[in-house]
Amino acid sequence: MKSPIVFDGHNDCLLRLYLDGGEAAIEAFLGNGGPGHIDLQKAEAGKLRGGLFAIFPPSPRGGLDLSRMPAGGYDYPLPAPLEGPVAEAATIAMASILLRLERQSKGRFRVCRSVAEIRSAWSDGALAAVMHIEGAEAIDPGLRMLDVLHAAGLRSIGMVWSRNNHFAHGVPMRFPSSPDIGEGLTAAGERLVKRCNELGILLDLSHLNEKGFFDVARLSDAPLVATHSNVHALCPVSRNLTDRQLAAIAETKGVVGLNFATAFLREDGAMNADTDLDTMIRHLDALVERLGEDGVALGSDFDGAVIPEPIGDASGLPKLFTAMERHGYGKALIDKIAYENWLSVLERSFKSGGV
Template identity: 50%
Template sequence: MTAPIPVFDGHNDVLSKLLRGPAGAETRFLEGAPDMQVDLPRAQASGFAGGLCAVWVSTDDQTLDANGDLPPVPQPAALQQTLAQAALLHRITRQSNGAVTLCRSAAEIRAAMAAGSFAAVFHIEGIEAATPDLDLIHVLHAAGLRTLGPVWSRPNIFAHGVPFVMGHDPDLGGGLSAAGKDLIRLCNELKIMVDLSHMNDAGFRDIAAISDAPLVASHSNAFAICPHSRNATDRQLDAIRDTGGLVGLNFGVRFLHPEGIRDPEMGLDVMLRHIDYLVERVGIDHVALGSDFDGTFMARQMRDVSDVQHLLGALARAGYSDEDIAKIAHRNWVATLERTWGQ
């Protein structure tokens, strides 16, 4: 049997989903849990070698305001959830007996993948837990934080997250606040990758003007195919290409389907259309995977990590070379992180 192609993925919501589920989160990840899309046994069996493990703050309040925005999360509640998820990632790593590695450099990612250890990168999706003094960023960096999205799709003190709107481009809301601009400068100083997924257009432009690092959208698709506000426009894709950045394909159906519908029967051909478009627009060296496993609705052909190899097989049948598939599967992510982190 041919060995699976190693996959390093740009986004999953394992941590928040584990903590919202039954007790024993560490055991559920390490020994397997049927309600999860990513767990260690299935990852090991399918060549899913690691990825950016997101800390995401949940809230019961889903009431939209007059602008279509979700309400901001109070900072104390966000801090509690952020620390709980960060601690969970550290406990999983410690209890795994080497089967999971918390990686802080590209060299550590490569070493973990070579050893068959799940290469986890500590990522935050929406930094509602921080205050304008940014002291928390220094503390979290010391705890392993290496990538950060200033917002999820709701406003916070740093920026205006793009609302979920089908049929509208991401030009919704204002740009970075003064604190948000300070945040980007600090991320550059600490070599924390800034993730542009969930940024609106004004925030994207502000970050592009400030940042000296490659522009990255970890889990966004082509707006030209699926006109959803969460997807990247041609102008944004060009900016990503011009900085040597990266865009990761989101597996979520509503960000893939041209009509934005939650179609459980959507085929891999739609994912291929997005990959083809992204490769044509930004180049093969700047396209990767950003699944959004355990964080969004997916089609039956992409049930969990076990199905990612089917997508890679579809790329091979579509004419992509082994080298190109390896780039999309893992090499582009590791190379982009190395350029951003400088190690």
């Protein structure tokens, strides 16, 4: 089978470029490649044609070291809440990097604000990037910054990373653990949900705790989406989704993107690159069983986690599809998981706000 094109639900490429120093890292991304999981060269080799590019304002001193998630069990406390001015500065810097990638790419990289623009970028041979925020500390409770970022191209928000803020509560990196940790959305968080629905901004449920998840389910009129999460029944880490959460997503005809982070795939919860593709297939099987063929996609977490060694980086994506085909997945289902389901849920989410 010919390997399909890919739209990926989550990467941390902008954070890597931000931490690597900006301009030189941008040139490497656009030129001869760089050290990370994604650049234009690796994307072309793996047929990665688009994705949600996350803006993640990091905690001071780097926050959690996700490489230190050993087999068998761990319980890392939530990082301290991030102050608004710190988050705002980092968010604006990464938004600038995204826009500079577009400006300096000579047409090979395009920031897209609608599914029509994604398809247009593909017709022109460009990598289609949708601006996403992971951790909304830069947005004030009055939501004025939301209007500014939406005008700049923001079309997807995860209210929290794994730290609490004035909108919601995240889950710590804890294994084994339920996601039923902490309180639900704040009043500001409820306002954010309603305003995102009005603007047509997708709400990413990854990293939210269980109470926050079901608050969004109660308030939102858009499909429920977790851009980069896996199946709690197979890997009982706090970041993964329970069967009850998956049922709620299925009820709205939402989507879950398979997270490649090995700590969210493996039965032992370890962040260990020595993880085979069969482990990923088991989660895909479980997601298809619970969500149906239209509810499963990819959310790699490239540049943000340790991923299975057989894939390595974006250039290795065809190996996953070969494994899926050998497992019995037909071309139609593979195409849905590779890109079609993302385009469908993005179109329905963007339309919900008249965008």
